[in-house]
Amino acid sequence: MARHGAQLLPDGPPALRAAAADYLTHLRLERGLSANSIDAYARDIAKYVAVLAARGVSDFAAATAEDIRAFAAALEADGLAVRSRARATVAVRRLHRFLLAEGQAADDPGADVAPASGAERLPKALTVAEVEALIDSVSGESPGELRDRAVLEFLYATGARISEAVGLDVDDLDLGQGVARLYGKGSKERLVPVGSLAAAALEAWLVRGRPGFAAKGAGASGERAGAVFLNARGGRLSRQSAWAIVTRAAERAGLASHVTAHSLRHSFATHLLEGGADIRVVQELLGHASVTTTQIYTRVTAESLREVYATAHPRAR
Structure with a gap:
């Protein structure tokens, strides 16, 4: 067993x-x-x-x-x-x-408590090109494909945990203002921006995909009926199913060897810091209680800088 x-x-x-x-x-x-x-x-x-x-x-x-x-x-x-x-x-x-x-x-x-040298690995972030390949691996117009693309776009746009994404209700979204309300553990609430590409994917799902799934769950409780992301039976999408969406997209994009359900969250944080975002802002967006937790991503970006330097500088080899 x-x-x-x-x-x-x-x-x-x-x-x-x-x-x-x-x-x-x-x-x-x-x-x-x-x-x-x-x-x-x-x-x-x-x-x-x-x-x-x-x-x-x-x-x-x-x-x-x-x-x-x-x-x-x-x-x-x-x-x-x-x-x-x-x-x-x-x-x-x-x-x-x-x-x-x-x-x-x-x-x-x-x-x-310092770990043994070299014992702790830094989180793996995807490159921007890899994120685009992951999202672009879902391009159809069926309700399931519209939902899957919206899930991927939302995870990368907001840095949400998968549990926060599947817990999202329609009332938590304001696509006109480009914001979403997320709830972490203990119902800790935070507002996060939703970029234009993610907003477009969400609107396509809500308008052209979700109604068909919702109809199959007619008579569902208010808790289920209000969910943004639904399964094919009209119920709230589960964490396992959302994780499977990421896994399937990674396989189609040829990234299965180094993509997990947390990869888009890691990539969100790393790309913001590489683009010049303040660490306190990233902390707030990720919903970290302490900036100490967020600082691991500054180590990721420092590692990336060292790799670029070692490759590009003529006297670094």
């Missing part, structure tokens, strides 16, 4: 288990990680949950940098290889970063 990451978590305080399970769901649905990768994360986090419980910590929001260092020390005492310890520490740092971004914690204790 196939395993699921959450099943690998040990018994422990309910708040720890619930938050850990929520993070594993995020990795599966929004980051698009494989089952094996999620199991690896689950095993690392399970060990962390056990250490926190033994130290009397019942909620990740109460964990400190010292708790994370105690976890790393416990791994070393168990004889875990250096590379495995580094991976586990990175898994815990990313867990805390996620909780901060989602408003489930007030700070990020992992920010004060």
